[in-house]
Amino acid sequence: MRIITEPEIYIVGRQTIDSEAVQRFLADHETSWQTDGERGSELIVELAGRACYMSFGSHQFRKTNADYINNLVGQGHGSVLEHAVWDLLITGVSRSFTHELVRHRAGTAFSQLSQRYVDESVADFVEPGIIASDPQLHQAWLSAIESAHASYKTLVEKLAAKVQAEHPDLGRTARMKMAREAARSVLPNATETKLMFSANARALRWIMTLRGGEGAEPEIRRFAVKLARVMREEAPVLFGDMEIVRLPDGSEGVRAGHQKV
């Protein structure tokens, strides 16, 4: 059993632009497009914005890709940002964290580790920083986790035997699913989980802003800060105004240069 205090974010999917298709579209419309954009996500957002007004042509190269997108964001034309999408694998987070993250409905998709199919007798646990930093509280937390985890393992074993006795025709997968789905009721919120999280730039900016704020719970706030760092590097034009700030309690938070778009 590992005790985890930091989330991990892996960007496993990002967009590319199909230059050939773009050139064909421009040729079909007897126009051209010059841009200094470099990243697929940021090129797609500029292309989407320009498609709204068919504002292509060589005379349009007055604005850089950054100028163009900053102008969209500044005007609150946020729907154009929905065309840029990423797929992130997130690990080292608790079930309480994911309960909060999945409340973000707009522009997101989630696929989370199943506690019905996956054996949690080898689970890890996420410890809140305020507990981890105090030896006595840490000890109290650890014994509660160990006790709950031990109960889970006992229940899985006994439930599997019960299901086998009562439903001898069931295969092992179905039998273990029935045992685990009932036994998981004693697992704590701190149980570590993993999920694939896909979201567009508009949703990501909102999640960082809201969950990186002073009122947010510390685990999701730490995630929001990490997400802001990762995405600022990934797409500096789209996320460059997501500033990492020091909050009054000394922890880090996120403040958006441009508020909700």
Ligand SMILES: Cc1cc2nc3c(=O)[nH]c(=O)nc-3n(C[C@H](O)[C@H](O)[C@H](O)COP(=O)(O)OP(=O)(O)OC[C@H]3O[C@@H](n4cnc5c(N)ncnc54)[C@H](O)[C@@H]3O)c2cc1C
């Ligand atoms: C500090 C804090 C405390 C919280 N406490 C609680 C709590 O005690 N209990 C609780 O249940 N939840 C709580 N939440 C969760 C909160 O209520 C939201 O469910 C969550 O933050 C998702 O944000 P969102 O509503 O902006 O949704 P998102 O899905 O992220 O949507 C983004 C935006 O799209 C628009 N939108 C999305 N769906 C609709 C819709 N159906 N109709 C109109 N517009 C829409 C809205 O403008 C919304 O802000 C808390 C959140 C925070 C940050």
